[in-house]
Amino acid sequence: MSQYDLIVIGAGAAGSAAAYHAADRGLKVLLLEQFEFDHGKGSSHGASRIIRFSYNREIYVRMAALAFSGWRSLEEVSGQTLMHRTGGINFGPRGEPHFEAMIDGLAAQQIPFELMDAKEGAKRFPQFRFDNDFEVLYQADAALLEASKCVLTHLRLAEQSGASLIQNAAVTSVSASESSVTVIASGSTYSADRLIVAAGAWSNHVLRHLNLQLPLQPVRCQENYFEFEHLQAYEMGSFPVFIAHLLSDYGYPYMPYGLPSVNGSGVKLSLHGGPPINPESPDRTADQALVSTMMAFAARYLTSPVIKLLSSRACLYTMTPDEDFIIDYHPEYHNVVIGACCSGHAFKFSNLIGGFLVDMATEQLPKFDLDPFTLDRFSLPDSR
């Protein structure tokens, strides 16, 4: 049986970052991933993710400051460009509560931003068409992260620092005592002093072996990439990332958002949420009604005609009831740390959270108050 300091389950954004930080700190690390690295069945693959300060909760504004510098450090260490400053806009009807809270959050943390009315917004960002009663917030630091490249960079650097990375190794059994964990994956048994569970939508499949079930709900979301007639105006370098604060009054069950085309990927237009899904379901075919919804969104709020859909594919968010993350120790085993980096907005923080998970696994105090992410905010069922 192979013996490690730390085993990480899951090579998504969180697990890959944790493996990197742990190996970088000199731990003997094993990372196990049930599918191939950078597979498309979870939440961390693809061309792009938004990183932004514009949150309606101060904690995330503060975390974003640390996350931006974490990605910059990773770029320096790896020699790779991972983050592209695009600027970001949020728009919606004046007085929308989420929007107003975001303005307060940015102001409280002294993050610079510009607020403008619809007319000024359309002048500054001619790619958009805003309703007269909209307000538009521009935050110049918002950026796009090349998602798959970030995950693969973490993995590559982890391996260079001596981590063992095994793909197509589904963990089917986990047992723990106060000082050790034993994991079985693809018929092999591995042991370590500590464990980090970063299994995304499958977290409860793993944690049931340790008598724990979290209030997580995987939901089906969909990435849609479109080709626009005025292509250049919607490419990275010209087009900001954006979030539209438009919900049921405008016919959207979840907020629409978008990102520029990256290396010919097409402009990404999606909704921030979706209906419940079983992560084991093999069906990842696109919902055509959702494609039509996003085309109608483009026709109403973007000025260039859409030429065609380039690609569309279902993928997963894993939601907590309050949409905050779960970063905590297992209630019974202090050497097991859980990173459920979920609710459709954790990618930007994954480099940072990976470091927190390793801090916790090695009994160091993370340099950030993680109280909002602890398990005791939920009443958990006794799953024994």
Ligand SMILES: Cc1cc2nc3c(=O)[nH]c(=O)nc-3n(C[C@H](O)[C@H](O)[C@H](O)COP(=O)(O)OP(=O)(O)OC[C@H]3O[C@@H](n4cnc5c(N)ncnc54)[C@H](O)[C@@H]3O)c2cc1C
């Ligand atoms: C379409 C889309 C757009 C998004 N946009 C943004 C955005 O703009 N900005 C942002 O910050 N966030 C965004 N997010 C959210 C963000 O990408 C996720 O929160 C984050 O990637 C989750 O990472 P994770 O590592 O927790 O989970 P995952 O990526 O699901 O990784 C978990 C991994 O664990 C593996 N695993 C599970 N069980 C086992 C097992 N038993 N044995 C071995 N391996 C196992 C899985 O195969 C998987 O690879 C978006 C998500 C999606 C899907």
